[in-house]
Amino acid sequence: MTDKPRIGLYVCHCGINISATVDVDAVAKYAQNLPNVHVARTYSYMCSEPGQALIKKDIREQGLNRVIVASCSPRMHEKTFRKAVQEEGLNPYFLEIANIREQCSWVHEDMTEGTAKAKKLVASAVAKVRLLEPLESTEVDAEPAALIIGAGIAGIQAALDIADAGFKVYLVEKSPSIGGRMAQLDKTFPTLDCSACILTPKMVDCASHPNIELLTYAKVEEVDGFVGNFTIKVRKKARYVDVDKCTGCGECAKACRLANRITSEFDEGMGKRSAIYMPFPQAVPAKYTIDPENCLMLTRGKCGKGPKCEEACQAGAINFEQQDEIVEFKVGAIIVATGFDTFDASRKPEYGYSNYPNVITGMEMERLVSSSGPTGGDIKVFNGEEEIVPKEIAFIKCVGSRDASVGNEYCSRVCCMYTAKQAHLLREKIPDAKIRVYYIDVRAFGKGYEEFYDRVRRENVRYIRGNPSEIFKRGKKLVVKVEDTLTATPLEDEVDMVVLAVGLEPRADMREVMDLLRLSQSGDKFFMEAHPKLRPVDTATDGVFLAGCCQGPKDIPDTVAQAKGAAASAMVPLASGKVTINAQVATVNEATCRGCGYCVSVCPYSAIELVTVNRFGHELEVARVNEALCKGCGSCSSVCLSDSIQPKSFRDRQILPQIAALGGTR
Amino acid sequence: MDLEQLRKTAAEVVAKDDVKYLIGWKKGTYGYRVSPVFIENEADTEDLIFSPLCTANLVTYLTLVEKPPLPRGQKPDTRKVALMVKGCDSRAVAQILVEKGIEREQIIVIGCPCPGVIDVNLLVAKYPEVAENTELKWSGEDFVLIRGGEEIPVKREEVLAEKCRLCRYPNPVVSDIMIGEPVKPWQTEEDTGVSELEGKNVAERWEYWEEQFARCIRCYSCRNVCPLCYCEDCILDRLNPTWINRAVNFSENTAFHIARAFHLAGRCVECGECERVCPVKIPLGRLNRKLAREVRDNYGFEPGLDPDGKPFQASYKPDDPEDFIL
Amino acid sequence: MSEDFEPNIVAFLCNWCSYAGADLAGTSRIHYPANIKVIRVMCSGRVNPLYVMNALQQGADGVLVSGCHPGDCHYMEGNYYARRRLGIFKDLLEFVGVDPRRFHMSWVSASEGHKWKEVVEKTVEDVRAAGPFEGFRRRQIDW
Numbered sequence A: 001m002t003d004k005p006r007i008g009l010y011v012c013h014c015g016i017n018i019s020a021t022v023d024v025d026a027v028a029k030y031a032q033n034l035p036n037v038h039v040a041r042t043y044s045y046m047c048s049e050p051g052q053a054l055i056k057k058d059i060r061e062q063g064l065n066r067v068i069v070a071s072c073s074p075r076m077h078e079k080t081f082r083k084a085v086q087e088e089g090l091n092p093y094f095l096e097i098a099n100i101r102e103q104c105s106w107v108h109e110d111m112t113e114g115t116a117k118a119k120k121l122v123a124s125a126v127a128k129v130r131l132l133e134p135l136e137s138t139e140v141d142a143e144p145a146a147l148i149i150g151a152g153i154a155g156i157q158a159a160l161d162i163a164d165a166g167f168k169v170y171l172v173e174k175s176p177s178i179g180g181r182m183a184q185l186d187k188t189f190p191t192l193d194c195s196a197c198i199l200t201p202k203m204v205d206c207a208s209h210p211n212i213e214l215l216t217y218a219k220v221e222e223v224d225g226f227v228g229n230f231t232i233k234v235r236k237k238a239r240y241v242d243v244d245k246c247t248g249c250g251e252c253a254k255a256c257r258l259a260n261r262i263t264s265e266f267d268e269g270m271g272k273r274s275a276i277y278m279p280f281p282q283a284v285p286a287k288y289t290i291d292p293e294n295c296l297m298l299t300r301g302k303c304g305k306g307p308k309c310e311e312a313c314q315a316g317a318i319n320f321e322q323q324d325e326i327v328e329f330k331v332g333a334i335i336v337a338t339g340f341d342t343f344d345a346s347r348k349p350e351y352g353y354s355n356y357p358n359v360i361t362g363m364e365m366e367r368l369v370s371s372s373g374p375t376g377g378d379i380k381v382f383n384g385e386e387e388i389v390p391k392e393i394a395f396i397k398c399v400g401s402r403d404a405s406v407g408n409e410y411c412s413r414v415c416c417m418y419t420a421k422q423a424h425l426l427r428e429k430i431p432d433a434k435i436r437v438y439y440i441d442v443r444a445f446g447k448g449y450e451e452f453y454d455r456v457r458r459e460n461v462r463y464i465r466g467n468p469s470e471i472f473k474r475g476k477k478l479v480v481k482v483e484d485t486l487t488a489t490p491l492e493d494e495v496d497m498v499v500l501a502v503g504l505e506p507r508a509d510m511r512e513v514m515d516l517l518r519l520s521q522s523g524d525k526f527f528m529e530a531h532p533k534l535r536p537v538d539t540a541t542d543g544v545f546l547a548g549c550c551q552g553p554k555d556i557p558d559t560v561a562q563a564k565g566a567a568a569s570a571m572v573p574l575a576s577g578k579v580t581i582n583a584q585v586a587t588v589n590e591a592t593c594r595g596c597g598y599c600v601s602v603c604p605y606s607a608i609e610l611v612t613v614n615r616f617g618h619e620l621e622v623a624r625v626n627e628a629l630c631k632g633c634g635s636c637s638s639v640c641l642s643d644s645i646q647p648k649s650f651r652d653r654q655i656l657p658q659i660a661a662l663g664g665t666r
Numbered sequence B: 001m002d003l004e005q006l007r008k009t010a011a012e013v014v015a016k017d018d019v020k021y022l023i024g025w026k027k028g029t030y031g032y033r034v035s036p037v038f039i040e041n042e043a044d045t046e047d048l049i050f051s052p053l054c055t056a057n058l059v060t061y062l063t064l065v066e067k068p069p070l071p072r073g074q075k076p077d078t079r080k081v082a083l084m085v086k087g088c089d090s091r092a093v094a095q096i097l098v099e100k101g102i103e104r105e106q107i108i109v110i111g112c113p114c115p116g117v118i119d120v121n122l123l124v125a126k127y128p129e130v131a132e133n134t135e136l137k138w139s140g141e142d143f144v145l146i147r148g149g150e151e152i153p154v155k156r157e158e159v160l161a162e163k164c165r166l167c168r169y170p171n172p173v174v175s176d177i178m179i180g181e182p183v184k185p186w187q188t189e190e191d192t193g194v195s196e197l198e199g200k201n202v203a204e205r206w207e208y209w210e211e212q213f214a215r216c217i218r219c220y221s222c223r224n225v226c227p228l229c230y231c232e233d234c235i236l237d238r239l240n241p242t243w244i245n246r247a248v249n250f251s252e253n254t255a256f257h258i259a260r261a262f263h264l265a266g267r268c269v270e271c272g273e274c275e276r277v278c279p280v281k282i283p284l285g286r287l288n289r290k291l292a293r294e295v296r297d298n299y300g301f302e303p304g305l306d307p308d309g310k311p312f313q314a315s316y317k318p319d320d321p322e323d324f325i326l
Numbered sequence C: 001m002s003e004d005f006e007p008n009i010v011a012f013l014c015n016w017c018s019y020a021g022a023d024l025a026g027t028s029r030i031h032y033p034a035n036i037k038v039i040r041v042m043c044s045g046r047v048n049p050l051y052v053m054n055a056l057q058q059g060a061d062g063v064l065v066s067g068c069h070p071g072d073c074h075y076m077e078g079n080y081y082a083r084r085r086l087g088i089f090k091d092l093l094e095f096v097g098v099d100p101r102r103f104h105m106s107w108v109s110a111s112e113g114h115k116w117k118e119v120v121e122k123t124v125e126d127v128r129a130a131g132p133f134e135g136f137r138r139r140q141i142d143w
Helices: A024-032 A049-062 A074-087 A101-105 A111-129 A153-164 A180-184 A195-208 A251-255 A296-300 A308-312 A362-369 A415-429 A449-458 A510-517 A556-576 A598-602 A635-639 A652-663 B003-015 B042-047 B060-064 B087-098 B120-126 B192-199 B202-215 B221-225 B250-263 B273-277 B284-299 C018-027 C049-057 C078-096 C113-130
Strands: A007-012 A037-043 A066-071 A095-099 A138-141 A145-149 A168-172 A212-215 A218-226 A229-236 A325-331 A333-336 A340-342 A359-361 A392-399 A434-439 A461-465 A470-474 A477-484 A489-495 A497-502 A504-506 A544-546 A578-581 A586-588 A608-615 A618-625 A645-647 B019-027 B034-039 B080-085 B107-111 B135-139 B142-147 B150-154 C009-014 C036-041 C062-067 C103-107
Touching: A007 A024, A007 A049, A007 A111, A024 A037, A024 A066, A024 A111, A037 A049, A049 A066, A049 A074, A066 A074, A066 A111, A074 A095, A074 C018, A095 A101, A095 A111, A101 A111, A101 C018, A111 A652, A111 C036, A145 A153, A145 A325, A145 A556, A153 A168, A153 A180, A153 A195, A153 A212, A153 A556, A168 A218, A168 A229, A168 A325, A180 A195, A180 A362, A195 A212, A218 A325, A218 A510, A229 A333, A251 A308, A333 A510, A333 A556, A359 A362, A362 A415, A362 A497, A392 A415, A392 A477, A392 A489, A415 A434, A415 A449, A415 A461, A415 A497, A449 A461, A461 A477, A477 A497, A544 A556, A556 A578, A586 A618, A598 A608, A598 A635, A635 A645, A635 C078, A652 C009, A652 C036, A652 C049, B003 B019, B003 B042, B003 B080, B003 B107, B019 B042, B019 B107, B034 B042, B060 B080, B060 B087, B080 B087, B087 B107, B192 B284, B202 B250, B202 C078, B221 B273, B250 B284, B250 C049, B250 C078, B273 B284, B284 C078, C009 C018, C009 C113, C018 C036, C018 C062, C018 C113, C036 C113, C049 C062, C049 C078, C062 C078, C062 C113, C078 C103, C103 C113
Parallel strands: A007 A037, A007 A066, A066 A095, A145 A168, A145 A333, A168 A212, A333 A544, A359 A497, A392 A434, A392 A497, A434 A461, B019 B080, B080 B107, C009 C036, C009 C062, C062 C103
Antiparallel strands: A138 A578, A218 A229, A229 A325, A340 A504, A470 A477, A477 A489, A586 A645, A608 A618, B019 B034, B135 B142, B142 B150
16 A cells, blocks of 8 residues: 555435435534545445546546445445546555445434444445455356256256357256156146146257256266356166167067056156056156156165166166266356245144145146146046046135245245136136135236136136135035135135145255355345346356245246346356456465465365475465455454455454444444 | 383384384483483483373473474484373373374374373472482372381372373273373262362352462463463564463463463363473363363264364264254 | 433454445445444455454453354355454453453344344444443543
8 A cells, every 4th residue: 555545435315215314414424534545535436437536537637546325225225335536547446335324324213323333334435444454356267067956947048048159058957857847737837838738848949958967867067166166966866768769669668567656756656656667657857767766676676677767678777786976067057046945734734735635736726727637638637536527626825825834924826816717727627616715815927827817717716805714524525614714704604625725845855955056045045036026037156046936935937037137147157258266265374374274175176285385495384365266254254363365354453443343342 | 100110111112213202211310200212322221210190291392393494405403202101191192193193103103001190299299308219109099208228108089180190081982002001090079179160150250260260470480381382483472463361360370261262172181281381370270171071962072082073173063952043 | 420421342354244234234224223333354254353352452441343154255264264263362361350241253144134124223222331441441641
């Protein structure tokens, strides 16, 4: 630091957001007398064009070399103002933000208190900005490829967009086929498009796209590196089928000793499959997989006189010796599209889901109504005694949503509409059925949704406002006990079948992804976006984006829109080919470093190593930081006994004066 | 301890070409004094002693050694250093090895199983008159004072150093050569110095330490003698940033002692040197032992036992205590 | 202790969870006492325990350190190191006779604006009860 600090300080009114509880003029006047403050001004909106121009003009005319903006959180506009001062030739890191909005004016009511606190926060910023150092950002090349985790509609859409733009995409899916939840659905609301009809072309496109590498039946095991330069390790689980040889003919599945004896996940437990299986007929890739948890050969080492699948396979594709394979590659960006779980209805025991076979979930209803489903689309349920075609049907909404008692306070956003859709489909299949929908509110907010809801009601589907308290059995019937809250009438509705409109929940295995990518959860336990409004597809980890229901419940159009957004964001580093490395990295004073290696132990990114240096003829070890790997967390510096390693912009000598300013000794 | 064996072994060690010197204890110039000695040739090994008066921890000399700039072309002296250690001293060696303060191959550790050393202040108080050739020796569980040809039995509990009353590691944990047989660890006493203070309320403790720290003259002896305070440039001396002002007053003294104790948390091996050398007799050991106790009881960690172990402050367990977190 | 004592509290917040949580409290207009003044650091692991000592010496009556919940650290494990170091430091302060109510640590996530308010209120209440901490103040010398 050669030049004497000349600080310009700008206090933002933020309309009345700040000035209502902070006397901005008093703050500016106070700041005027702080050491090295050359000018102190106030302005209505500092972030506006004229606000920024004010700063630039002062830098030009008053020779400012440090700038403080007392305004909203640095998480909002630090970048804006960095850019502004940079445009005027100042180092962008000669800027400090005093957060007098989110952490002052908005949380305090009393003007005296707010003003006093704002003064302190400004003093703290002045104390620090004087001692900041100029930093240079460096750029490194970005790998022109993306990883997408999860190949439901969100992952598929993002993959296609990125691949179409000319970048390599690795699409990783845990299950044997891509397609995800949407593949399980029958029709889609409100247009009643056949779900498979609109999804499968996209699945096929993925498989045939020269830029997309499908890694199905696979799991991301390791993610290293940083935006632009992630190194990924994926475990491709053994399918015990050579996919290059498998023709997907299905003879193996027919031959399997366990044919039609294993519960099908795809059919929500309502259908059966073999131990060697393709999850559904349109699966991509159309290859078979042996389920290692059930296959007799794999669980017992023996399958009759010999595995029948092997016998049946003309292509010779069965290989019980197959091992998991680890694939390693580099990408510049990652999209997380891991989807959701449906609410486990047995957690609401009052609805009897575990006890009565004719209480089913919405997802089961999808399979039941689907012509490719376990009943071929016939609506038949077992009422405990016999299989019947239900004539009286009740839907119950908000099961596991908007329900604090199960820990889900949020609205799942799709249940109202899929209930309406299913009611409509039932009406088509069983024209004389009596259908009643029990609801708390009906939320039909999307394009064409309200119209569809109206149509369904006109189709003689009765909507009754009430949240059922209990379902029990009476003879052959199920009784839904509920109060019609519009007429304040207690009802006992006798029906043949109940459909629980279960909500959407974060995936049970999301923790693994969180740990892998250092993501956070929001209050609803879905993945948290970087900003709820302005950065809805970004995460706190640079280069990692969110798409679809892993970020919160969504319907298909919203999921596709978000996936396209995530794809566009992910392509920014890929297209520019460059990423800027965080300049606020740790740096070592080799003259005082003892080479104890404490910093090396604590660094989560292995960004520090001990190197041998020659100090006046003596060979000794000191720490050295790899700036490309350092994220600037500063954990190294607080474990360093000699304070020899310090994160730039957050050095002890920059923080201690802040402490003094807030404490009030200086 | 067989002094002949010690001297013979020491002579063999210093005779080696790759040994620079051996650090041991020798009889001091007067009274009960014992001083450290740096022995470079075999003849001088006759001076070596090991007695209950050898309280000082010699490990500090391993890291105190200066490394002045060398003339161009001159190679640094990389010969080994041999040193004598008691049980407690050896833990300091282990801790320095953990933090790479010295390389294992650079040192030859001569382990001296230690039945306990004395607090010279207690001995002087009881036997103030000293004659030429005064000696103190171990005798069974107790000591015997040899003064002017006369042998005076001295009870162990009368003069034993506080650190030895609490000692759980009388035998060296790191050594290349062991002199004599291991001693049997004894029943340790309650650390009343720490417990008594724990029994007080915070206000009383503040009052207690206020009185202690107010007396501190900031001579830094405690820091300089500590085998684990070996940063060449101590942050508590530094001006930019200034953690502690130069001024000697209660506030700065207290900050100095808090910082010193904290930097030793999970590192202090309880050799008691800081307290022994304090000219104004501040019971500094209590601070360190309190933290050592917390580290042991709450984190299951004890420094200075495993030269290949992890440093306490640079490691964690997912289930570390967090009852203090709101 | 005077009735109108308003404690001065310095808080160190990690950028990713607690600072964001405090911002969220602001965005949600959740009101809390103005006694707390925040210094932003990138990670709670950056908080050298000696900052706590320094703040108390330089005029703070109490100190709060807040980071991500265990397992949620943006840098994976910085908060675990912070917990260990600040935990042992708290033991030290208490042994020296610093009222334990003067130093608190908390986990506040980016979505816990309400928890941030509760943490602030608890801290302010505790420090208010502990009173001004004049005993340890750095002496100012006017040259």
